[in-house]
Amino acid sequence: MFRFALPALAACCLTSAPLLAQEDDAFSLQGTATMLAAEAGRAAEAGDWEAARRALEAALGLKPQHPAYLSGLVRIGLNTGDADLIFDALERMADAGIAVTLSNLGDADESLRVMQPDRYAALDAAMARLTSPEGEAEREARIAYDGLIEGLAMDIETDRLFLSSVSGREVLLIEPFDRETYTVFADAEDGLYSVFGMAVDSRNRVLWVTTGVLPQTGLPEGETGETALVALDLITGDVYRRYTIDGADRMADIAVRDGIVYVTDSGANRVYRLQTLNSDLELLSDDPRFASLQGLALAQGGLYVADYALGLWRVDLDDGAATLVRSGSESLIGIDGLGATRDGERLIAVRNGMNPHQVFAIDFAPRGRIVSGTEILLRGHADFGEPTLLDVEDGRVWLVANSPWSQYPDDGTGPAGAVAPLVVLEIDLD
Template identity: 55%
Template sequence: MRHYLLALAVSLGLALPAMAQESETPTPQSVAGELFGLANSYIGQGDHEAAKRTLEAALALKPGHPAILRGLFIVARRAENAQDAFDALDRMVAAGLVFDASSGEELLRAADSARFDALQATLEANAAPVGRAERIARIDMPDALIEGVAMDIETDRIFLSSVARREIILLEPFARDEPIVFADREDGLWSVFGIAVDDRTRMVWAASGVVPQTPLEEGEAEGTALFAFDLMTGELYRRYEIDGAQQMADFVVRDGMVYVSDSRAPRVYLLNSVSGDLEVLAEDPRFVSLQGVALARGALYVADYAMGIWRVDLGDGSVSLVRPNDVSLIGIDGLLNTRDGRLVAVRNGSRPHQMMAIDLNADGTAVDNVEVLLRDHVDMTPGTEPTLVDLADGRAWLVANAAWPLFPEDGSDPDQERPATTILEMDLR
């Protein structure tokens, strides 16, 4: 990796920042961050060509990153280079992003007014409504901060994870508007993130940990663990911990095996059976902020909020970044797979927020196609974000409007009222 990063810098006529050169293990994230800072320095010096080359180097490490694409537009505008500004907007359009280009309107209209109008219209179209979904539950618990959803197909019960109340919430099919506490802090739960129902083990699985929004008792110890509860009784079956874990975030369950991501440690864990223990499946310094997990084409796919999607070989544990097409894979939170190996992703770290299907190439190493499944639904309200999704029986269930932006880390009350949480159901067939 070190030789690759140095070669990339040389090929673009750049010198890596001192920190990256001296580091024993430079990563794409660390080098891209330093290059981004270096570009800002070049902009301040008025060296727009060097700023452009530096940002291109950062983009090669983090394809489709919205902030880097915006940086390229800003550099072009300041250099009064209309062609480069148009190119940056073209790339944003292809990445499926939205952007207000009005700051460069005078420059671009003078160069090609028709092209500017067309790009503006396409950027706006990137945020237009797509797909249909039905509201199946509305949970009026504004203090809960609901993150995840899991459907039990056999009983039609819905399980929800709460960050701020430290609970697993149950919705019965005959009383969707009457939430029941299925498990809580008395069972050892901290904030609950990923959640799943496993038909084979008949367990409700939950990943739990601590974030600034976690209400801890005075002197209470922090921690993170994977929990298994009996699906029918709600009794805690077992709590799984592993040394070095920092925040178990999300997971996928298949054939009684659980694959778990850690959002604050560069690790993916494996639990081989309900009677087993967690072990490290993959550990890689290139991991930045791991989120949703999926199994497809004989490999494990893990969303990285800052980098895209990683492919973990289940045979030798080797890790590689899935090669994207033009569509940005930055900011993916939820990730699961359909039975036919399609990845379904929820993107909330790049705008527009959306749920999309990702088709991989034959060997699962690159993206062939991306299809937007749901965007700008009436329940995907401003000031909130879609988070996790569950898939079963050709359908998808989505937390449409988690109120993360309305839960300040310092515990203060937000300026606006927190909305009720909406669960959407979508037919994928």
């Protein structure tokens, strides 16, 4: 996970350092945008602010509403005294749903206020709206757990709630009669490493989980681990079968419909499919443009896959061809968890890649390749820390509200400080 904050990102945009480790493919959207950002950085270092601006605008043409590139334009405006450029970039951020604290602009804040008071007031009001709470949610569960939780799944038939632990290498079970206590449903003895995505398969009565290895896994010395899709008996937690595929790196999120399972691989940037319990994992899509695949959901007759760095892909279920969805004004960058409503008409997304964190619904124009609008479902909730994954069932959304990723650095240490009780929130869509 990474964060977007104005000062840090503005500096990042105007240097030649890559934004993400995956951004090394010059022929991908991500790679090309990264090269343009690096070009902007070199131009800025040479004092050629106009060349830096043109390069960032070109990068934004590939990755619309990217907060790092927009904040880079702000930085250029600050260095050149171009108030219109600063206002334009900040207004584009506000339209994209990206909040910025204007006081972080330092002395320029007051100057902008004086130079264009009406425009400043409108921008300040827009930023205030973005940071104000919106939507309602009920606390479904709250458990004291000294570990890193990533995902969840709800068994709607029994009202049992499952949580996936990255650091504990286990699946937790929370019963409906006690939402503050958990038991271990499956763990390392069942061949689990870090557990990421989960999904209940009502047709086959199994709990699907993905497992793999990260620095936060905490493997004992001599253990190497692997990534796999695992089917657990929904009642006992026993392993029914384990599925692997050549070339897999880190299987992550899961979507299930009619017993067919779809899985993203966040390490290899591929999408897999499992047709039946007794078949083998198959490669559905491995488009070289994929940059950072996360959640996925079936809607509008296709498979939608969140790309943390680029937005949303629509993957054809027949041939695996991927099309980057054209966004509206709202940024689709930074989406982690993804689900779909029961009728398959809307997507429900968790965005944690920028300020503010939020849950929002996505609507599409006919054919499902263009976003027609978005609706904020939850923002600024008192229990929000870092929301991650969700489950959408029976007109309701359940989500992990405060996953403690920030306390578990990539060097394998952690937690840094006491871990707050884990909260699961429920949103009623009806």
